[in-house]
Amino acid sequence: MPSVSVVIACYNAADTLGIQLEALARQTYRGSWNVIISDNGSTDHSRLVAQRYESRLPGLEIVDSSGTAGAGHARNIAAQHSSADFLAFCDADDEVAVDWLETMMAALARNPFVAGRFESRKLNSERVLRSRPLQQSTGLQESPFGPGLPHAGAGNMGVRRDLFLAVGGFDQAVGTLEDTDLCWRIQLAGTPLIFAPDSVVHVRLRSSFTKMWRQGWNYGHAAALLERRYGNKPIASVTAVTTSIAVIKAAQEAQEQPDPSKVGSALKLLRENPTPGALMWAVGWHVGNRAMPDDALPPLPPPTPNKKKDNRLRQAG
Numbered sequence: 001m002p003s004v005s006v007v008i009a010c011y012n013a014a015d016t017l018g019i020q021l022e023a024l025a026r027q028t029y030r031g032s033w034n035v036i037i038s039d040n041g042s043t044d045h046s047r048l049v050a051q052r053y054e055s056r057l058p059g060l061e062i063v064d065s066s067g068t069a070g071a072g073h074a075r076n077i078a079a080q081h082s083s084a085d086f087l088a089f090c091d092a093d094d095e096v097a098v099d100w101l102e103t104m105m106a107a108l109a110r111n112p113f114v115a116g117r118f119e120s121r122k123l124n125s126e127r128v129l130r131s132r133p134l135q136q137s138t139g140l141q142e143s144p145f146g147p148g149l150p151h152a153g154a155g156n157m158g159v160r161r162d163l164f165l166a167v168g169g170f171d172q173a174v175g176t177l178e179d180t181d182l183c184w185r186i187q188l189a190g191t192p193l194i195f196a197p198d199s200v201v202h203v204r205l206r207s208s209f210t211k212m213w214r215q216g217w218n219y220g221h222a223a224a225l226l227e228r229r230y231g232n233k234p235i236a237s238v239t240a241v242t243t244s245i246a247v248i249k250a251a252q253e254a255q256e257q258p259d260p261s262k263v264g265s266a267l268k269l270l271r272e273n274p275t276p277g278a279l280m281w282a283v284g285w286h287v288g289n290r291a292m293p294d295d296a297l298p299p300l301p302p303p304t305p306n307k308k309k310d311n312r313l314r315q316a317g
Contacts, residue, residue, distance in 0.1 A: 003032040004105060005082035005161075006090065009065075009074035010050070011040040013092035016204065017049045020092055025056040029101040034059030036082060037092075038074035041066035046092075072170030072178035075154065079164055080304060087164055090201060091155040095123060097200040104158045107196035112160040113186055115140060115152030116199030123204040134203070140195050143180065145223070146230040149187045154179035156201040161306075163191060168301030177226055184230060185300070 006024060010017060017037075024035060035057045037050050047062060054060050065077035079087055088104050090096050097103075100116070107114040118136045120129060135141040140150035154170070157179065167185045170178040183193050 003034075003084040004086040004088050004101070004108075004158075005078070005084040006033060006035045006088045006101065007075055007078040007082070008035065008037045008090060008092050009040060009071040009078070010037050010042060010046050010092045011069075011071075011074070012042045012044045012046060014042070014044040014046045014049050016093040017046055018052070019095050020090065021050065021053045021057065023095045023098070024101075025053060026098050027096075027101045028099045029105060031105060032084075033101065034061065034082075034084070036078040037062045038065040038078040039063070040069060040071070040074040068172060070172045070175070070178075071154070072172040072174070076169040076172070076304070079161060079169055082161060084161060086158060087161050088158045089154045089156070091203075093204045094155055095202040095204075096156075097202070100156075100199055100201060103196065103199040107194065107199060108158050108160070111192070111194040112163050113191050114158045114194045114196045114199070115183075116156040116158075116201060117195075117197045118153065118156060118203045119200050120203055120205060122202040128205050134205070140193060141180075143223075143226075145227040146180075147184055147188065149184050150193055150195075151180040151183035152193060152195075154182070155203060156199065158196075158199075159186070165304040165306050168303055171298070171301045173298035174225055177223060181226060181229075 008017075008020065021035075035053075037046075037060070039047060039062055050060065050062050061081070063077055063081050065074040067073070075089060086105070086108050088101060088108075090100075097119075104114070104116060107116075115136065117138075118134055120134045120137070136152055136156070140152055142150055163186065164182075167182070167189055169182070171181050171185075172178060174181045187193055
């Protein structure tokens, strides 16, 4: 059976990492797999928590990605370290369902690029749930800007490793929305992103006002960069994408977020975000979106050498 590396980017996640690793230790998948924790410079006890699971998780490895801050960089280091055929991404503060890897691999057997479903009620209070709508619970995510293609969060995503490396992996210069950028680049290269609703991850949302504001700021800042990179006009020539944007939009209409292209007044923000958490997130988004400087965009990441493929070629030679 194809091998797969479960990749977890980790930074000071000692309080939640054990919950995720416990969930991975209970997986029903019986194929060949390992877990790679990419430590992005943690200063807490994250490594000690991970080491406790070395006897319970197949081939658990901890790699150092402290050279550059950011989840995108951490995942890229883990992907380069892996020798598996597939990569399955999840986050250190979430909890995968017991059959997550089994259903993820079943989806990857049919399509080389997939994203699973987010579930929010298990790990969040009602107050936190009111702070922001959760996309990717009924279908893939969409944006009012960009090339008109669906996208997904890296907290529940699977991809063939050679495909991931061919586009250069995550662009760490993008920041928070590096997963959106990756989804668009892979699709524009000809591979569709497919929704795998049976592959479930229980997500943990930000619980404090400070963290809500900071996350909103990061999203708004990255959105300004992606809008500049991709524009606002859908690219009709991309025919490989089979997921219907119209279907996704209809499914998510009830939880639609404010239009990022229009900075509303304070009154408009209050109407659209009636809870303190939602307002904090939205204000952070608008402030971050306006803070994007007018300098040139960073270049797209180049393809990453596939060491596994190179080794095979040398052996064949």
